[in-house]
Amino acid sequence: MKKWHDITQPLTNNMAHWPGDTPFSFSISATKEQTGSANVGKIVTSVHMGTHVDAPFHFDNNGKTIEQIPISTYVGPALVIDVSRFSSINSTVLEEFNLGGIKRVLLRTSLPNNPSYFPKELPYLDPEIAPYLAAKGVILLGVDMPSVDPITSKSLDTHHALHHHGIHILENIMLDEVEPGNYELIALPLRIIGADGSPVRAILRSMEENS
Template sequence: MKLFDISMPLYNGVPGWPGDTPYHFELAWTKEASGSVNVGKMEMSNHTGTHVDAPYHFNNEGEKVIDLPLDLYMGPALVIDVSGVEEITVEWIREKLVDGTKRVLFKTKCWQDRTVFPEKIVPISPAAVPFLYQCGVQLIGVDMPSVDQLDSKELGAHHALYKHNIHILEGLVLDDVPEGDYELIALPLPLKDGDGSPVRAVLREI
């Protein structure tokens, strides 16, 4: 069974949200200096690269990362190709999303150059969220930094998804993943106070 690594590599200079804490890695100890080991340290935003959004990210009363149900981040997932659309609406997903789909990943291919932060993405229409809920969706993933427009302050999609108890996975790399059914594994770290968490996300062919 083929395995797809759908995570963004993390490296010094990886694009993050403008103004947010940039990713930085360095060796705190070198083998030469310590006499035995290299030990690295890193600083980063919780929303760098491939990550989950905990509800606390946009709602002060929402769950933090430690409270997220781990079973949501493992199991069957459907990849839907919506590349070329300007917004993810019911119109574009109605024929592809079937009842009982618990996890759905949207392949937009709108972030072509991942060495720079995108200027524009393909948001999820808040009006599409009730349809996702009716189909049984509990987790959505996107190949973009957000499910809302990059300049949005209202975060309509985030709040609509939270209202319908649908969790969020962002920053996936789906360019080489064909549309279809897979097994997803994308576990967040056990961060007690976290508003988000980096993940190593993979898809395995079923």
């Protein structure tokens, strides 16, 4: 049997959030006793909390919003590669891996999967990986970090470079327990009209039996 791997950060009231952004909050807004029929929950959150995808509108006022991106972008074969021994990831690093025919690349970096801690620094993704990945046919890049750019970046060079080369962005996936290799990815965003991103439930299915 092919195994499913849940690579989604759990959404909890004590999870870390981007400094200055809206934190995640879940509460019961009405109890079964109050309504006479059902408990009703309420969430308040940024669309960039936890495991999420960025729409181009997030960093480009003329970019597509989340509902305008084909859902096929977020479903299909994906390759998990381990780049955790590198503090800076560029095309030279990526040349060590066979990306031929790969449309979705997921990077397991040196950043530990800890949803309750917001990191001060991230492994660096050089913007020049964008043309390299595009030349390989990649349409989606996933990372186990809150951003593909440095925390302090205002220019968001890697976001823009990936967008310019037709590559969509999946952030804050959890890959510490996932072996490198080929998987089927499902990471569907919510259909939020006009949104600059969306939380996703990201899962991987092993391509080999009993793995």
